[in-house]
Amino acid sequence: MEVSTAMWTAAIVGAVVVYWFVWVMGAAEVKGKRAVNLKMGSITRDKVEDKYKQYWSFFRRPKEDIAAAADDDNVPAFVDTFYNLVTDIYEWGWGQSFHFSPSIPGLSHRDATRIHEERAADLIAARPGLRVLDVGCGVGGPMRAIAAHSGANVVGITINEYQVARARTHNRKAGLDDRCEVICGNFLEMPFADASFDGAYSIEATCHAPRLEDVYREVFRVLKPGAIYVSYEWVTTALCRADDPGHVQTIRGIEAGDALPGLRAQHEIAEVARQVGFEVVEERDLALPPAGPWWTRLKMGRIAYWRNHLLVSALTALRVAPKGVVEVHEMLYETARHLSDGGESGIFTPMHMILCRKPLAAPPPSS
Numbered sequence: 001m002e003v004s005t006a007m008w009t010a011a012i013v014g015a016v017v018v019y020w021f022v023w024v025m026g027a028a029e030v031k032g033k034r035a036v037n038l039k040m041g042s043i044t045r046d047k048v049e050d051k052y053k054q055y056w057s058f059f060r061r062p063k064e065d066i067a068a069a070a071d072d073d074n075v076p077a078f079v080d081t082f083y084n085l086v087t088d089i090y091e092w093g094w095g096q097s098f099h100f101s102p103s104i105p106g107l108s109h110r111d112a113t114r115i116h117e118e119r120a121a122d123l124i125a126a127r128p129g130l131r132v133l134d135v136g137c138g139v140g141g142p143m144r145a146i147a148a149h150s151g152a153n154v155v156g157i158t159i160n161e162y163q164v165a166r167a168r169t170h171n172r173k174a175g176l177d178d179r180c181e182v183i184c185g186n187f188l189e190m191p192f193a194d195a196s197f198d199g200a201y202s203i204e205a206t207c208h209a210p211r212l213e214d215v216y217r218e219v220f221r222v223l224k225p226g227a228i229y230v231s232y233e234w235v236t237t238a239l240c241r242a243d244d245p246g247h248v249q250t251i252r253g254i255e256a257g258d259a260l261p262g263l264r265a266q267h268e269i270a271e272v273a274r275q276v277g278f279e280v281v282e283e284r285d286l287a288l289p290p291a292g293p294w295w296t297r298l299k300m301g302r303i304a305y306w307r308n309h310l311l312v313s314a315l316t317a318l319r320v321a322p323k324g325v326v327e328v329h330e331m332l333y334e335t336a337r338h339l340s341d342g343g344e345s346g347i348f349t350p351m352h353m354i355l356c357r358k359p360l361a362a363p364p365p366s367s
């Protein structure tokens with residue numbers, strides 16, 4: 001073979017490999033966000049590294065320190081920073097629904113995710129003509145599934161402006177923008193009138209609230225009497241022991257890498273719901289058998305993580321992705337390890353389901 005032919009062949013093979021690596025393998029899930037489009041939400045490129053450092057020094061502290069430093073009020077701002085940092089990586093590596101679901105033999109992750117979301121819609125009896133609230137809606141994966149499945153109108157609220165833009169774009173593309181609305185705001189002080197919703201749900205979002213009662217009280221306020229609320233809560237289970245250093249490390253790892261001011265214990269949830277005035281209709285950990293393990297998806301394999309790590313490193317070196325993305329990606333990798341340890345050991349569940357009703361004649365909530 002002539003030298004020039006060999007060089008051309010090498011160049012073409014190289015181009016195909018790069019294309020395959022970035023465009024095909026780079027899309028770890030089928031979701032329309034590619035590695036070459038990784039931004040960091042509304043943070044400007046030059047600030048990503050600093051914002052990551054600020055985030056990490058805030059949430060790395062034990063929850064007692066966050067509360068003792070009276071930093072609780074800053075939590076929503078740091079949660080907003082967190083979602084600026086991770087939203088694109090989540091979409092790229094996970095899809096448009098930022099939550100877990102029980103695995104179902106023979107079904108894809110996408111289908112298992114949809115079924116978990118539709119279950120929430122069925123539990124609150126969402127149907128055409130009703131106005132339903134999505135508390136902490138992310139980029140709207142659940143909102144679109146629920147609107148399509150139930151025919152209801154869904155209003156989502158998220159603290160993160162970048163997610164609002166992403167969610168609106170996805171809603172338009174899915175042809176659901178006439179029934180799915182997205183508002184930027186704090187779910188601890190929602191910009192909605194009293195008794196203005198026929199139902200509400202939250203999927204793996206209220207764990208970001210420093211005090212669960214603050215968000216439940218707001219949901220209670222905006223629901224009509226008789227309306228139903230379902231929440232999938234992140235909690236520690238009865239198996240979690242404060243005197244086991246391994247457990248403590250896993251839970252701290254989950255909190256720090258997921259912008260959580262402090263995980264609550266499973267047994268605390270219903271008490272909080274009752275305290276703000278709800279009747280608790282049902283409570284169940286959806287992760288318990290016969291449900292298939294939710295954490296197996298996280299164990300998608302070291303090869304996939306390494307491929308993603310190489311990709312973000314290469315894109316940062318080429319200045320396609322902003323500096324700081326590699327650190328954020330590493331943090332998520334570590335977080336995934338803690339989450340799957342928590343799932344496998346049974347000390348943590350991300351799907352403790354609580355189903356509540358606002359009584360028809362609401363007694364005044366205790367403060």
Ligand SMILES: C=C(CC[C@@H](C)[C@H]1CC[C@H]2C3=CC[C@H]4[C@H](C)[C@@H](O)CC[C@]4(C)[C@H]3CC[C@]12C)C(C)C
Nearest residue numbers: 089090093094098099204258305308332333335336
């Ligand atoms: C409910 C919350 C988010 C839950 C999950 C959607 C995310 C928790 C950890 C995330 C991930 C970890 C590892 C990433 C991996 C290193 C990367 O290559 C591709 C994306 C990940 C798989 C990423 C995807 C989303 C998570 C599973 C919290 C925040 C309350």
Ligand SMILES: C[S@@+](CC[C@H](N)C(=O)[O-])C[C@H]1O[C@@H](n2cnc3c(N)ncnc32)[C@H](O)[C@@H]1O
Nearest residue numbers: 097098099136137138158159186187203205208
């Ligand atoms: C893990 S994501 C889940 C998103 C969505 N429920 C889903 O399953 O795809 C958590 C969501 O809660 C939102 N959130 C956290 N704290 C919030 C707050 N104080 N006010 C409004 N939204 C908040 C985040 O912005 C994010 O959209």
